[in-house]
Amino acid sequence: MESEDLIILCPYFFNDLKGAVGPESRAGALIHEATHFIGKTGHTAVGEFACRILALGEFGSDPKRCIWNADSYRYFAEDPDSWPNPHDNAMGNLSEW
Numbered sequence: 768m769e770s771e772d773l774i775i776l777c778p779y780f781f782n783d784l785k786g787a788v789g790p791e792s793r794a795g796a797l798i799h800e801a802t803h804f805i806g807k808t809g810h811t812a813v814g815e816f817a818c819r820i821l822a823l824g825e826f827g828s829d830p831k832r833c834i835w836n837a838d839s840y841r842y843f844a845e846d847p848d849s850w851p852n853p854h855d856n857a858m859g860n861l862s863e864w
């Protein structure tokens with residue numbers, strides 16, 4: 768493990784996130800951070816609303832950019848049933864990605 772692969776948990780993680788799982792959770796924060804070193808993700812969109820706009824391709828955004836966005840993984844993992852099925856053409860066809 769390289770030093771840049773460390774996740775250091777500060778008091779905010781324990782005191783201010785809403786719970787272990789679910790929306791704005793500690794699990795979601797760990798998923799977000801893990802995608803940075805596993806998937807080399809960045810911060811194209813931050814926050815659930817911005818991630819949904821990115822995923823839906825509204826306002827000129829590109830849903831393919833979700834692949835490189837850490838918060839997209841977080842919000843999908845926290846509440847997967849609330850996101851559109853990528854195979855129902857709401858987000859296009861994943862086989863084209």
Ligand SMILES: [Zn+2]
Pocket residue numbers: 799800803809810837
């Ligand atoms: Zn981040």
